[in-house]
Amino acid sequence: MTTELQPLHGNQACALAAVAAGCRFFAGYPITPSSEIAEHMSHELPRVGGVFVQMEDEIGSLAACIGASFGGAKAMTATSGPGFSLMQENLGYAAMTETPCVIVNVMRGGPSTGMPTRPAQGDLMQARWGTHGDHPIIVLTPASVQEIYTETTRAFALSERFRVPVVVLYDQVVAQLLESIEVPPAEQSVAADRPWAAAGNGFQPYAETESLVPPMVRPGEGLRVHTTGLTHAPTGFPTQAPPVADRALKRLLEKIEKHRDVIDKSDAYRCEDAEIVIVACGITARAARRAVATLREEGVKAGLFRPLTMWPFPERAFRAATANARRVLVPELNAGQLILEVERLTAGRRPVAGLNRVDGEPLAPRQISDRVKELARHD
């Protein structure tokens, strides 16, 4: 099978990747700069026997996706900051009920209505902690049109396998870039279904299993179970018994930790001998990569660590990439969010500096390389 080179916009690549992964249900609400995803899905899904529906708001959009996923469909919605805020309650419901779904958040300037047509990376922490209560979630941060394609298909694979909501998080620039990408052969993109339950005596929908991911019940096939956002026992019915509630929440969190080898993904560029490691994602990571190349030509030992799985943060790979670094620099299009996680993991072992831009413009490679050189003067 040969791969095909295709010029695609980021949001278009997202929609095509979702369909290739097996997405057969999309519910959404128009919002800049993500609307193209809904438009493409409305065009593609009826052609493959799927369903597109434009809902009355983003709350209903994610609710409809979760409802379709109850029925067995791979489902996705796409939005931007204001809509992502509205989705938070149902996002927590998907995490609690272990209902697979993919949520694309194309980041624009915030807070509030902010700058709808401008890039930002201000939702990094919201994507991790936006819904109330401790909860499992996976967040992926592609940096190119190619990666939007591959990470969207990976989002479906992870969401189905671990029965967890997965957020695909990228900025307005990457969303609307036009780049030629290699579209992988269809069979490589299809995401395997979630584990399905088979009818049997004494079946419990949330029983402990080796993988910590219980098989899901497909309605209409003999098992009739209850699904609730209330804390529930392995039977699926609500409980407030302290030991049962304790285990119910801890299993949700442990099912992600247990599978970090599959979930973690990052890219380290020239970090082996790097004295300064830049940590960045999305469009900022691309500027940083250019900065690293320029700095290397000038004899500055710089490297780039780029999380593709942002949450859970790929800490093992991060520690390896920064093992020999004197300093860490975190450029980002917000007032300082990713830097908090980097500081937590660095734990004072080496200085961590930030470079922040919140004016609706992406960081330029020159700004990053200048900041690196400025920091290097202190060494």
Next chain:
Amino acid sequence: MTEPLAFDIREYLRLELMPHFMCPGCGHGIALRALLWAVHELGIAKDKLAVVSGIGCSGRVGAYIDANTYHTTHGRPLAFATGLALARPDLKVVVITGDGDCLAIGGNHLLHACRRNLDLTCLMFNNEVYGMTGGQVSPTTSATRLTTTTPTGNAEPVFDACRIAEAAGASFVGREVTRQVPALKNLIKSAMSHVGFSFVEVISDCTEIYGRKNDLGEAPEMILHQKADMRPEAFGNVADQPFRPNRLTTGILSQHDLPEYGETYRARAALLRSGEK
């Protein structure tokens, strides 16, 4: 033609969850019985029945049904049900919601579910109050009634849910009281047999919180009041002072043969696919 077996509610309940959580005299249990009776008479297999509910007293009722039951988020069951019904047209999807769940926090979803006309049945249990949270005023609390958030009596006008549903385009709208169980069962049967979005308001009583606070009597007295409230012509002399001043009519209030959304979508998609071959 063979007669269906006699209705035995225990065949449709998750008996392991008994006793249920409802207060003595609560109308929601009667509404649940009417729904299950309707399901029985329609011959719907429990495997093919999906019950989607929201949050509140009404939201907790679904768990007792031996079917595919989904207890979702506050105000959103219609949106969840929209996704489920579109993805699985082979399932019979019923939404159980309350007056707060459906008309306040979920009002927007109600309007658009009515407009979209997807094949769903929405049962709104109207007890005029937020019971689960302790008895606060709701969009259907009658004028002057005392609740924990209307200490001087409710001064807000009420919603007429059925008129809203009809105006928003619901192709089937009906109302019945929990006092009239066979009539309620028949109305739910008609609603579930209707192709398209059907909305049924079930007038239910909150005895322990709303009734007690407003000195409306014990459960039997409250349910007798329903006669006066709902059928003033026939039962006007039973109660001197109906506690729901807006005398509401019952039965099928409107029914229209309109294109069902899921069917229309699938037909157009099939045309699209055949045109591209």
